[in-house]
Amino acid sequence: MSKAGAPDKLVVNGKRLDGRKFDEMRELTIKTDVIPNADGSAQVDLGGTRAVAAVYGPREVLPRHLAEADKAYLRVVYSMASFSTPDRARPGPSRRSVEISKVIKDALAPAIFLERYPKTSIDVYVEIINANAGTRTAAIIAATVALADAGIEMRDLVSSIAAGKADGELLLDLFEPEDNFGEADMPFAMMPRTKEITLLQMDGELTKEEIATLIQMNMKACEKIYEAQKKALKEKFETEKDLASQETEGEVKNENH
């Protein structure tokens, strides 16, 4: 912990600096339908991290040479708003954002029936509006819900979270000081129905046993996130159903007149 501005301790009396327990996730809120223009959209708040995802498609592939004859072209763009970080982030793609876009694409692709949409493109845009660690995992949660919201056929939802190590303790869902000054970070995503792992990254220093424990913590949290994602989608479609049935009732009444 030689970095400037590092707190003396990240874990005090068995608690984290924000008062959480080691295996406690930050508060997670998921909303759909946040971008009217998009075919599907979602906003995810995970503690202080906010990700907004929009899905456009299946639609014409541009540029055309990217079209694939047997499946949809999946485009994923992860980007950080210039005001989302402590120092102003330079707008536009960075090396970090290009790599993260790629791993998010690889995390989402196994869940999508891309083969059902040949010669089209499914475009997923995620903007990080406010960053407080865990931005790629919040982006995956949001992108998945937006894909389902867009009615794209999927094998399962993808749930995602990171666990890591700080002050020698294994912790779920690192927030900024733990992410910046901790020892290790392991972003993770899976399809909860089959427990297949679709994203796995790690940087830091860990033993095999610690990695196994962190995977276990991540898997348990993903089950919870999965429920929150399903709930957000159900709420949306139930509201739509209610509106639709109100409209039909109205029509019936009109006919009676």
Next chain:
Amino acid sequence: MRTIKPYLSALLAKQTREDGRGVFDYRPIEIEINPIARANGSAKVRIGASEVLVGVKMDVDTPFPDTPNEGVLIANAELNPLASADFESGPPGPDAIELARVVDRGIRESHAIDFEKLCIIPKEKVWVVFIDIYPMNDDGNLFDAASLAAMIALKHAVLPKYDEKEDKVLYKELTKEKLPMKAAPLLTTFGKISGSLFVDPTKREEKALDARLSIATLENGQISAMQKGGSGTFTQKEISELLVLAAEKSKELRKLLK
């Protein structure tokens, strides 16, 4: 390339590969130490027909504000069209960026270089270590070749002279001072095709693979970086299996580090 997948997976099911290797065998590996006279340290690594050249160059610049007493590491990869028909000219694409960043993370996160010893004047002047990765022929598994070449190049790099008064690096006057190395992370990359796991994918295997996992292992068996790639998935059991294999395979690669 989709058409070769059933063929490759049938071979893997029989515990073999197109080139006759076992599933957890590397192709023959050859190394060359300091092949580039102008670099401060360099290495050429061949894994089968894949060849990667890594050059280390040092410069003096200002440190990052959050690490005022530490040197800086910058890794870059150029997927030059001379190395493969699949590479195009232009700024680095996602594959080049991923390659450079995975190699970078393995080194950075294990504190392989003692960055504090690269500080000249705190907050003002520190050494910057550039690791430039140039694949010269891509026949798959550039990750492991690049990581091994980077470690060899760093190990054999010497600092050029720095003229503090003039604030100039005298590249033509090399010192005898080596880079302060503390650890040696090495990447081992595994592929998965139709449920079969294997190490060191060739280009043809890469084009058919469902998923890939790269693991950076240290001398003490600790893991310093992992990266999953490809549009397929892994199970928890497969990952535990690969962590054990990574420890074994990295020991083989480590013998080449001398």
